[in-house]
Amino acid sequence: MTAAGQFDAIVVGSGISGGWAAKELTERGLKVLMIERGRRVEHGRDYTTEMVPPWELAYRGLGDPLDANVGARRDAGGVDEWNQHFFVDERQHPYQTPDGRPFNWRRGYQLGGRSLVWGRQCYRWSDTDFEANARDGHGVDWPIRYADLAPWYDHVEAFAGISGSSERLPQLPDGPFQPPMPLNHVEAAFKAKIEASFPGRKVIPGRVANLTQDLNGRQRCRYRDTCSRGCSLGAYFSTQSSTLPAARKTGNLTLLTGHRVVGLDFEPATRRVTGVRVVDASGRAGATYTSRIVFLCASTLNSVQILLQSKSERFPNGLANSSGVLGQFLMDHAQGSLVAVVPGYQDRSYYGFKPNGFYIPRFRNFSEMSPGLLRGYGVQGNAFRVNWYQRLAIAGVGAPLKAKLRTLGAWVITLSPFAECLPNASNRVTLDEKRLDLQGQPQLLIDFTWGDNERALLADAVTEGQRMVSAFGGQILSKRAEPVVAGGSGHEMGGARVGRDPSSSVLNGLNQAHDAPNLFVTDGASMTSSACQNPSLTYMALTARACDAAVSMLKESKI
Numbered sequence: 134m135t136a137a138g139q140f141d142a143i144v145v146g147s148g149i150s151g152g153w154a155a156k157e158l159t160e161r162g163l164k165v166l167m168i169e170r171g172r173r174v175e176h177g178r179d180y181t182t183e184m185v186p187p188w189e190l191a192y193r194g195l196g197d198p199l200d201a202n203v204g205a206r207r208d209a210g211g212v213d214e215w216n217q218h219f220f221v222d223e224r225q226h227p228y229q230t231p232d233g234r235p236f237n238w239r240r241g242y243q244l245g246g247r248s249l250v251w252g253r254q255c256y257r258w259s260d261t262d263f264e265a266n267a268r269d270g271h272g273v274d275w276p277i278r279y280a281d282l283a284p285w286y287d288h289v290e291a292f293a294g295i296s297g298s299s300e301r302l303p304q305l306p307d308g309p310f311q312p313p314m315p316l317n318h319v320e321a322a323f324k325a326k327i328e329a330s331f332p333g334r335k336v337i338p339g340r341v342a343n344l345t346q347d348l349n350g351r352q353r354c355r356y357r358d359t360c361s362r363g364c365s366l367g368a369y370f371s372t373q374s375s376t377l378p379a380a381r382k383t384g385n386l387t388l389l390t391g392h393r394v395v396g397l398d399f400e401p402a403t404r405r406v407t408g409v410r411v412v413d414a415s416g417r418a419g420a421t422y423t424s425r426i427v428f429l430c431a432s433t434l435n436s437v438q439i440l441l442q443s444k445s446e447r448f449p450n451g452l453a454n455s456s457g458v459l460g461q462f463l464m465d466h467a468q469g470s471l472v473a474v475v476p477g478y479q480d481r482s483y484y485g486f487k488p489n490g491f492y493i494p495r496f497r498n499f500s501e502m503s504p505g506l507l508r509g510y511g512v513q514g515n516a517f518r519v520n521w522y523q524r525l526a527i528a529g530v531g532a533p534l535k536a537k538l539r540t541l542g543a544w545v546i547t548l549s550p551f552a553e554c555l556p557n558a559s560n561r562v563t564l565d566e567k568r569l570d571l572q573g574q575p576q577l578l579i580d581f582t583w584g585d586n587e588r589a590l591l592a593d594a595v596t597e598g599q600r601m602v603s604a605f606g607g608q609i610l611s612k613r614a615e616p617v618v619a620g621g622s623g624h625e626m627g628g629a630r631v632g633r634d635p636s637s638s639v640l641n642g643l644n645q646a647h648d649a650p651n652l653f654v655t656d657g658a659s660m661t662s663s664a665c666q667n668p669s670l671t672y673m674a675l676t677a678r679a680c681d682a683a684v685s686m687l688k689e690s691k692i
């Protein structure tokens with residue numbers, strides 16, 4: 134490989150964590166190279182399906198029913214004909230799972246990564262979450278507490294623009310929110326009924342990275358609910374709308390797309406990462422870039438893969454792996470569902486398509502204890518009237534069918550519980566050296582199984598969901614208490630966890646590798662437990678905090 138230029142910092146990956154690392158480091162004066170393995174996507178210009186109506190798509194937005202690969206991506210959730218170009222084709226990027234233990238690994242290989250298609254739900258953790266491992270003995274203790282991260286939650290929320298309501302809930306701390314997206318009539322009625330009937334439970338507007346007020350040149354949400362096609366308004370937080378423009382504004386950013394990081398070079402004498410090795414799309418042409426610090430933000434499993442591939446005489450089982458836990462303790466949120474029809478409210482509707490619903494913060498083993506269960510779950514939901522799009526399958530033809538479709542249907546309420554996943558060493562990723570991908574790199578073998586506690590939590594969540602919906606007068610249409618296929622929530626975490634003890638963790642409390650002080654990992658790979666809240670906001674705060682610490686260490690010549 135050829136040698137390339139020297140930078141103050143290299144950021145690997147351009148998604149939510151990588152975008153934040155680039156912003157924070159460049160704004161502190163560092164010359165930064167950000168490396169993205171996928172194609173360049175420019176804000177606005179490259180949102181090619183943003184305004185395309187369904188009748189201009191080959192399959193009217195539903196996708197090719199005969200394409201098994203597209204179907205698999207669609208079944209994983211969140212993928213449709215408008216946004217499928219923002220998700221990888223698994224035939225081009227294969228991975229392995231053991232027989233009978235599937236895992237849906239959704240990836241977005243382009244500038245911005247999955248920040249273009251994420252669900253945007255943003256919830257802080259509390260000390261209930263950071264203390265959980267120490268309290269019940271599963272996993273290792275987090276080396277930080279809520280007080281360490283609170284100012285960084287403030288920092289990222291104010292810049293990203295999170296809309297939500299202040300509730301003063303100890304298990305779900307508030308932030309500097311923009312005004313919340315109001316609950317519609319049925320959601321508000323559901324809130325009133327549940328809070329009156331179930332003391333200790335709250336139904337609040339979702340806390341979402343969609344603007345309700347203009348911010349830093351970005352425009353407020355127009356309630357189209359087409360976020361994952363890309364939003365030229367910048368109404369939702371993404372790398373393209375927010376952190377990348379900020380980094381570019383400094384003049385300190387160099388952007389390299391279409392190149393994949395395949396390994397990090399390590400110098401045992403200095404205990405430093407000395408080079409970042411990349412290859413182009415063909416897997417042949419390569420180069421090595423050097424910098425004083427490296428931020429690995431390639432997304433959970435890709436970051437772990439890079440570390441596992443970075444073998445040396447000092448680290449034969451992967452870089453920064455003196456503990457032997459690299460690749461272990463993979464987690465995801467166990468997700469279920471419940472759908473019910475709500476009688477009445479036929480004189481009520483709403484304008485636009487709000488890209489948000491309501492949230493029921495954790496109550497299990499917080500305000501309502503259950504000795505047979507560990508930890509808890511949160512519930513996301515919404516209420517809507519069935520319109521023509523949800524009624525595509527009804528029978529009919531001609532004028533009678535049109536008349537049916539022009540009439541709004543019944544109100545439906547959905548609940549989607551997300552249960553916390555316990556850290557388990559047997560849930561892990563390794564390299565499959567016998568199976569290479571199209572660039573000649575080992576494929577990942579993802580071995581994950583839901584545990585008894587995850588299943589029990591989800592069963593409890595669905596049971597409680599039935600109780601709440603029934604109290605509201607809803608009639609259950611469907612329910613799922615069995616977790617969706619692992620990876621289905623898109624919240625994979627772990628593999629290079631933080632911890633206090635170098636013998637049982639990869640990173641310290643600043644997301645800095647115990648074995649390589651100039652290496653930081655701040656994406657989902659660093660997580661030590663999963664809580665039940667969506668994790669991306671915590672990735673942002675961890676990244677901003679680590680960047681601040683890294684720059685201070687550089688100035689003091691400590692790394």
